[in-house]
Amino acid sequence: MLTWIKYVFCAVYRILSVLLFLLIWEIAPRVGLVDTIFLPPFSKVAVAFWELLVTGEIFTHVVISIRRSLLGFGLGLCVAIPLGLIIGWFKEFERFIDPLMQTFRQTSTLALFPVFMLLFGIGEVSKVAIIFWGVQWAVLLNTISGVKNVDPLLIKAARSMGISSAALFLKIILPASVPSILTGVRLSATTSILILIAAEMLGANSGLGYLLFFAEANFLIPQMYAAIITMSILGLIVNYSLVAFERRLTGWKEEVPAGQ
Structure with missing residues (x-):
């Protein structure tokens, strides 16, 4: 009984x-602290959110946004992780590619959206492409950092046993880099949603970004806040899902007690 009460208390x-x-x-x-026209009470927003749920409109936009985000995010991971492993492992290649990589990284992703629209049109390809571009950097940099920061003692111990370079990379470097890679994945997952919302606000007729823009343009303020809440909920679900996945995948890591 005490355990159950403690669990409820912790949850609350x-x-x-x-x-x-x-x-x-x-x-x-x-009470008049803010204008209800621009910030309606939460209860009115909750009613608008419920109406979007009942009609199924919100689900349509969520599914479309998730599909776009997953496609761009998945393609980004397929490029960023292998490239990060190569850059982190081969120092000469890092020296060669780093100036170009840093230049691209400092360029605002959303500033490039007009370029992607010119190249790929205003359809699905441009939205997937901008997500693909935007999610690269956190994953790429964390992967490089993970490879470069592997404990040198592990590498020396493995080499003293006559391990080949390929086996060293696969059995030591890659597993030790996984926590850093997953951190980059978590950051990029949130980034992919934010980039998509902005892209959908600029050029789309469906998706959460479009719903937000449509509600704002038509002064449907409760629906606008309902769309924002939906985005927040989606971001939380993605983040905690990746945290759970990371814990299962890196259960071998020793956790440092708080305060140490």
């Missing part, structure tokens, strides 16, 4: 800050 405590925020959101417009 974890979401207490969110509940307080929603309570302030509900009260502030009603």
Whole structure:
């Protein structure tokens, strides 16, 4: 019984800050702290969100956005992870490619969206392409960092046993780089959603970004906030799903107790 009570208390405590925020959101417009035209009470937003759920409209936009995001994100990982492993492993290649890589990395992804629209049109390809481009950098840099920061003692110990370079890479370097790679994947997953929303606001007739832009343009403010909440929920689901996956994949890592 005590264990169950403790579990409930911990669960409530974890979401207490969110509940307080929603309570302030509900009260502030009603007491006149903010204009209800621009920030309606949370209860009105919840009603709008429920209506979008009942009609199924929100699901249509979510599915379209997820499909675009997953396609661009998946293609980005297929390029960024192998390229990061190569750059991190071959120092001479890193010296050669780093200036170009840093130049591309410092260029705003959304600033390039008009270029992608000119190259690929305003259809699905341009949206997938901009996500593909935007998710590269966090994964690429974390993969390079993971390879370069492998414990030198592990490498020396393996080489002292006469291991080949290929076996060293596959059995030592790659497994030791996984935590850093997964950190980059988590960062890029969130980035892919943000980039997609912006791209859908600029040129689309479906998706969460389009829903947000349509609601704002037609002054459907509760629906606009409902779309924003949907994006936040989607981001949370993606983040915690990747955290759970990372814990299962890197269960061998020793966790350092808090305060040490």
